[in-house]
Structure formats: structure tokens, C-alpha cells
Amino acid sequence: MSASTVQALLAIKANTRVALATALTERNAECEALRLKLSMLSAQPAATKPVVAKERVLPAHWQAAREHAMRTGKCVRVN
Numbered sequence: 001m002s003a004s005t006v007q008a009l010l011a012i013k014a015n016t017r018v019a020l021a022t023a024l025t026e027r028n029a030e031c032e033a034l035r036l037k038l039s040m041l042s043a044q045p046a047a048t049k050p051v052v053a054k055e056r057v058l059p060a061h062w063q064a065a066r067e068h069a070m071r072t073g074k075c076v077r078v079n
Contacts, residue, residue, distance in 0.1 A: 009023050065077075
């Protein structure tokens with residue numbers, strides 16, 4: 001039942017509470033089914049290739065500072 005159908009039911013004053021409650025229940029069930037379908041679609045993995053990070057090559061002075069830090073166990077500042 002679409003939203004316009006519910007609006008049409010509400011516009012007619014002769015409808016009983018039972019008819020309106022039934023229409024509302026059907027509409028809520030529809031919405032819940034659509035939410036479930038949406039959640040299932042969003043849970044599927046995207047069809048993209050995984051991004052592989054390239055190994056970063058450090059400049060020579062950074063490599064030297066890193067080796068010195070590992071040898072001495074101290075922090076080194078590199079500019």
C-alpha cells in the first residue's frame with residue numbers, strides 16, 4: 001500500500017478505525033520490508049578492487065636516523 005493510498009483512506013471520513021489501523025499496519029510492514037532489503041544491499045561488499053599500499057621508500061637521511069634510533073634505543077628528530 002503506497003503513501004497516496006493511505007492519504008486517500010485518511011481523506012474519507014467514513015472509514016473506521018479498524019480500516020485505518022489495517023492500512024497503517026500494511027504500510028508499516030511494507031516499510032519494514034524495504035528497510036530489510038536496503039540493509040541487505042548495503043551489507044554486500046562493493047565490487048571494487050582492494051587498494052594495495054605501496055611500500056614507502058624513505059629518504060637516505062631518514063633511513064640513517066631510523067637505524068641510529070633502533071641501535072641506540074632513543075628517539076631521533078629528522079628535519
